[in-house]
Amino acid sequence: MEAQVLIVTSAGAPSAAVVPVIAAIEAAGMRVRAIDVGAAGGGGAGVADRVRRAILGEGAERRLRRELEISPPDAAVVFDPHAALALTVARDQVQNPAPVIAVVGELEPAGAWAETDADRFAAVDDLAAVALADAGVEGDRILVVGAIGERAFADAARDDRAALRARFKLSGKVALVEVAGLGAELTGQLSLQLSLLDGDAITWLFDAAGDVEAASVLRRQVPTLGLRAKLFGATADAALLWRAADVVIARPRPEVIARVLLVGGKLVALVDDNIAGSARAAAALEARRRATAAKGLLLLSSALDSAFGGSLPAPFPDGGDNVADIVAAVAADKRGVIDERRLVAQAATRDRVRAASAAANAVAQAAAMPGELEDLGGGSPAEPAQAPDPAELDRLRAEVQRRVVEMTRSMTSARDTAAKLGEDAIATRARGAEDDAVQLERRADAERARMHALLAELATLDAELKELERASQAAAEAARSVPPETTRPPRPPPTSPLDDQLDALKRRATTAPSEPRPGPRTSAKKPASTLDDELAALKQKMASAPPNSAPPLPP
Incomplete structure (x- = not known):
């Protein structure tokens, strides 16, 4: 069965790359259908050009979405980044999406290629591939094909x-x-x-x-x-x-x-x-x-x-022939390429959901009522758990819900395709073409297996939605029950070493006034003297005493 390939051209698509690629794809035995989105894919980087592309891009997306829905291709090929962006947006909105191959014919690719979500990028050489990766394109999606030109010069x-x-x-x-x-x-x-x-x-x-x-x-x-x-x-x-x-x-x-x-x-x-x-x-x-x-x-x-x-x-190498080989391989494994992109995005979302749920559980546990025996001593005090951002939880919930819609659409498409292939197999067997009927039945079985795999993924997404709902409730309850930071008793300061305490005591003794010593009771009170005054008085008394004077003997 011939592969159906949709070629998307525009005012920004270089004819030097479009014509050789189309010729190579047709020479490989694939059926080509072309659509031109005009000025939606051309222009410069000025404000007027961006505004014009934004206005024309909406119409291009509607045209491409209608084209993909009426006659779903096995693969789509695009030659400029702006048309590729419109094509990938339309692909994500249809029930039976097709993989997108971006042919990057420039030696210095534009950074706008990173904004697209093409499944494969065909680069001229290693330097162009590195430039795409530096712009933000995933390295696993970049394939080096060679120069894209006329077949006669490659021969x-x-x-x-x-x-x-x-x-x-x-x-x-x-x-x-x-x-x-x-x-x-x-x-x-x-x-x-x-x-x-x-x-x-x-x-x-x-x-x-x-x-x-x-x-x-x-x-x-x-x-x-x-x-x-x-x-x-x-x-x-x-x-x-x-x-x-x-x-x-x-x-x-x-x-x-x-x-x-x-x-x-x-x-x-x-x-x-x-x-x-x-x-x-x-x-x-x-x-x-x-x-x-x-x-x-x-x-x-x-x-x-x-x-x-x-x-x-x-x-x-002949880039046109290599692009045709890539298109044939992607078209033959259409479902696998689409599922590959979806699984990568779903794994990233699942990790974020688990992290948010773990943070909400930690906050809820810190504010929970005491129950079973808890070990509170030993080690340094743990940092207080941070509640997940409610806005982040809302974004995750919206993303998971969007994936549920996409998965439901893909599951419905796989179910309808399996039913149609089963009917075609019955009709083909009735005509006496047993081999073709067997091939159709195998394809129908593959679609049913894909449908069941999508149902399992839908169950996983439903569990993630419930987990996010529990995380939101736990975070809200923890925010109401945990006392504010100002009401918590301050931690005692750390105890200083013994030497530090002795030094502090000496400093206080030399700077603070000393208490008065008890003396003979008189009617008038003497003013309190300092330690220096007392030392001076003692020295004066010792200096005025007669030498070798002995104390008087008792009678």
Whole structure:
């Protein structure tokens, strides 16, 4: 049975990636259905662009949801982050969701890809995959596929470069110059600049494609300038000629970048204002050591010298074929991919529910009535239990309820699918196709098994809702019964060591006034003296006593 694939395109989807992927999917035997969401997937990062996408995105979500409900596909493919966001929102709202494969054709992916919830992300190379992971995309969902371009250039990469040069009679260094779209004036300036280089050591291949104006300028100027050059256009050997070249001189358009990566060449990027994002694309290729930027024709000579130096890089794998393989694998395991995403999210929610329930139970136990024997002594005092945030409990309850709705919808879809497959098996057996009937019965059994698994998950979600309800009640009762912090008796200060107490006693003895000593009773009271006064009086008395005086003998 052919897999049904929905292709979602938009104004922001690069045609250099869309066309090869669609061709590869169709070549793999899958049935393709395309829908375009227009400007909902394009635009820049300005405020006006975001407002326009928000308005158009609502209409795109309704269109996509209707498309997914009327004819549910086995997989959906999208090429830009904004259209992917609308597609994933619509997917989560339908009864029979389909896995979403995001084809990320940029060398430097935008951070908006992390806002989508695609099931798989197809990246060009390891650096692009790392950029997606840094933006927030889960690493398990990222798959490296290679450069996404025309199949002819991927096939040309298997041919030997030296054999191709011998076939087309190319000698010395070979540089291919793409002049299609440059215009007559810029094409003439470029050919004049090339004539100033070492023309005897370089063979120039001019690719004019369907540009008649550029071809006329080259036919007129190249013989006069004495360049060793060849001209070609829309020919079946175009991919082979790109493979034969060491260096490609062109504007860094997405199509050119894909061709250079597929044939294993180096690019001299003509950076100007005519191609949006050309400087960023050239910088991304320079980071991969596959390009040299030339900001103006005057810098072309130095850029060529740098590009011809060193060894040529290896060709990239055919990303279009690899994307088709991923789509086929995901479509064959549609239920498993959808359940994988749901189970991961459900496990995270379950952990949060358990943590909130444990916190509520701890608070309730601290405020509970005394009953059985409790061990209160030993060890440092435990920190008071913190009640869970009521707002967090409300968010968890809403999330679990939303998952109950999704699970119920999926369970109903599995039940209806199993019933339909059973009826199809009976009808197929009646026609005499026993093998097809057996396959349909197996699929029906798989859907019934999935339905029972979903019923078990629904029971788990129902238990989580009850647990959250108990946690909310326990937290509310604990908040009413636990006394406020100000009414609790203060803890006694820690006892100081003996030395500290002695030092404190000495300080008090030297600074505090001493109590008066008892003396002879007189009618007038003497003022209280300090310890220093008493010591001074004693010294004076000892100094005034006669020497060697003995006390009188008793009579």
